[in-house]
Amino acid sequence: MDLSNTRLGGRYLLGPIIGTGGMSDVYAATDELLGRDIAVKMMRADLARDDTFLERFRREAKNAAKLNHHAIVAVYDTGQTDEAHGSVPYIVMERVHGQTLRDIVRDSGPFPLDEASRVMAEVCRALGFSHEAGIIHRDIKPANIMITNTGAVKVMDFGIARALSDTSSAMTQTAAVIGTAQYLSPEQARGKSAEARSDIYAAGCVFYEIATGQPPFSGESPFSVAFQHVQETPLPPSQVQGMNLDPDPALALDAVTLTAMAKDPSDRYDSSADMAADLQRMAEGRMPLAAQAYTDEPVQEPSTSHLPVAAPTPAPADEPEPAPDAPRTEKKRRRGWVVALWIIAILALIGGGTAVAWNWFGGSDDTEQTSEQVQIPDVSGQPRDEAMSALEDAGFDVDIEDRPDAEIPRDQAIGTEPGFGSSLPHGSQLTLLVSSGQEVTDVPDLTGMTTQQAQQALQDAGLRLRSNVSEQASESVDEGRVIEQTHPSGSQVSKGTEVGITVSTGPEDVRVPRVTGQSRDDAVQNLEDAGFEVDVTMVDSSEDENRVLSASNEGTTQPRGTTITIEVSRGNQFTMPQLVGRDYDEVYSTLQQAGWRGGPDRVNRTNVNQLDPLAVGRVVGQSAQEGETIDRNAPITVRVNVLGIP
Known part of the structure; x- marks a missing residue:
């Protein structure tokens, strides 16, 4: 609808x-x-x-x-x-704008190895954060990971896969398996509960796919793929057709991917953070720790790598290797597997698939197969003693773990691990989680930190950063640093409380006033009043002394506190007027009117003989040409006609 x-x-x-x-x-x-x-x-x-x-x-x-x-x-x-x-x-x-890894690989092919490593390092950091919070994703796959339009990595659907796995509906369980078969850990395929290392396995599958362009396993049906996750060793990703990697990158890719995809969870990375660190090393062109034990030897082609995770899984003792000359027998066996797996799928759809898959995939020993399976009851919200009695009456060995919880009252049950609705053999041990009530913590001082540093400080204190970060201009706090916080530092609040912060955007932008033509004092005052620093440069000029000739960034918008440079006239020059053609008697007054400050003795006269009596006394030459800028006190030489034989 x-x-x-x-x-x-x-x-x-x-x-x-x-x-x-x-x-x-x-x-x-x-x-x-x-x-x-x-x-x-x-x-x-x-x-x-x-x-x-x-x-x-x-x-x-x-x-x-x-x-x-x-x-x-x-x-x-x-x-x-x-x-x-x-x-x-x-x-x-x-709401995230971007593309999923599934769409990117489908439309553009595999990622370059360094970019694939960077993306998956960020995914593993997100998984590590969720695992520390006690939340397992359970459905890591390319369709649940996005690259935003700005290049950021976003992991989606946290918690939803877990809710699906907790329901007792057989059809829902089957749908969950079908939807994630290509990224399903062996323990999940066997019917066991997912754990943090199940997410690591799925992350290894995703890394394999975005680096090579294909998933590690594929088959005719989801259950045939799930079977391969349990029993088969994937082709090392460096050997996938078209990879063509140099020996060191090939070794790094195989080591990280196949360590994450180890069949036994204890052989995988200890944590998502460890996998993220190795992926970051790959992104930086360094050898991951998963391969360091083998780097003392010359790096071989991937097919001869000494990585233990890349070695084929030995065949079970009761399943001998086929003879090289018996391809027909091998083909029949393979067809038999497929038929059997389709039977499992049909049984799953009518509600019996979980138990069949468990036995088929080797998820329990002979004792477990014959033990009575008991469904875990829902005891959440019950008092501690009642919850424990209910679980013991159901046939479980109960271990109690106290955990702080802001919503469930003290000494009431939060739930169980594994969760209710799951089934375990009669007599199995499970953990009853009991609320210890709200736990308080001190609010750290966040001022001066970056947003990322503040988030980490709050996380370390058991608190959360409010998603809406406020911004405010500040002249005293650098851009990107925390100015203030909603909860005072040192105050006590319940763990899990959201703390808001206000981050500096740097000095406020203001318009630089126009000061050209103003006096020096007025210009400096106006700029300082607007919030700017002022640097004065004196220059030779024919303009009046202390007149502002120019100002940097005049009329533009600049951060408050920016230094504005103004050029100020010394007033020590003047512009030479036209003297040629004037009578000599007019020279001195003409120079004075133009701004010249020399005395009469600074005017030098050179006589030029002239037979024309009408031209006598007229200036016919000057030492500085009209329009030329010279010092106000510079000597001036003029050539003047006198009567005489040239």
Whole structure:
């Protein structure tokens, strides 16, 4: 159903649909209260009919909203709308303009290796941030990662995949597997709970794809792809057709990608931060730590690399390698796998696929296969003792972990790990998470920090930076630095509180007044009153002494405090008038009127004999030509006719 032009929550006006998936529609929208562009994701009505799903979806949306990181699409709000067919949840998110990695690779091919490394380093930093907050993405794939029009990396759909995995609907579980088969970790394919290293595995798959242009595994069905994730070793990415890498970049690419994609989670990177660090080294042209153990030897072609992660996985003992002369047997076995996997897919669609896939993919030993599977009950909100009793009565060994929580009262259950709705063998251990109440912390002093530094300082203190950062001009605080904060430094607030900051945009821009032609004193005063510094340069000029001849940036807009240079006349020159043709008696007065300050003795006369009595006394030459600028006290020489034989 298209809900365009619908208003949600009294403030979110939905525009056109800008994205559609198997589980939701995404609308361009406007937050009419704040006047900003947003995106609203509406879950499909048929998936929203399960009360259990609704509760988990709301909780996971709240978790996602806690993730305030520049590389994570911000979640602003969550809610639900009542339609004729029931309550439908929605999530209000930051609207990002750009392209997904899926679209970029599809339209333009693989990324250059250094750019692919840079992008995935940023993705892993975002994952590391979410993992520290206790949130696993569970659905990392190229379609959930965007490059904005400004080149920034944005990871989307935090928390939503987890909400889907918690529902007990078999069809929903199957849809989740189908949607992410190419990036599904082996443990998830076996039916185990996802963990932080499951995201690392998926990030390795994405890195493989954007660097080579193809995913590490492909097949006729999602379950055949999932099977490969469990049992098969991917072709080292450097050996994909068309890569043509030098030995060192090839080794680096294989080491990072295949370390992240190790079958055993304990063989992968310890954390997303470690993977991000290795990717950053690659982006800078350095060798990642995953390959350093092998750099003492000459770098070989990728096919002969000593990377343990690139080595083929040994075949199981009960599955001997086929003889080289038996291709027909191998082809039959391969067809048998495909048929079996399609059977798994059909069983999954009728609700039995999870258990079958678990056994088929080798997810449990013989004891586990025969153990009774018990579903974890929902104990959230129950008192500690009641929750523990309920879990023990269900047949679980319970370990209790206290965690601060701003919403759930002290000594009440937050939930369990794994989450409710999951199934474990009878007698398995699980963790009951119990609220220790609100935890307070001191607000750090953020003044003088950059926005990024302030965000890190708040994160270290267990606080969050408000997404809307205010800006204000300042003459005393450098541009990009914090001027003030909403909560005083040293004050105590609940952990998770949002703290707002105001950041300097630098000095305010003001217009430089026009001062040319003014006296020096007036010009300096006017410029200083406008907020500028003044530098005076004296120059030779025929203009009046202390007259401003020019001013830098006059009439333009400049930051307050900028230095303006003015040129001021010394008044020590004058412009020579026309003396030729005048009577000698007029020379002195003419010079005085033009601004010359010399005395009569500074006028030198040179006589020129002339037979024409009418020309006697007339000036026929001058030492400085008309219009020439010379010193006001310079001597002047004129040539004057006298009666005589030339």
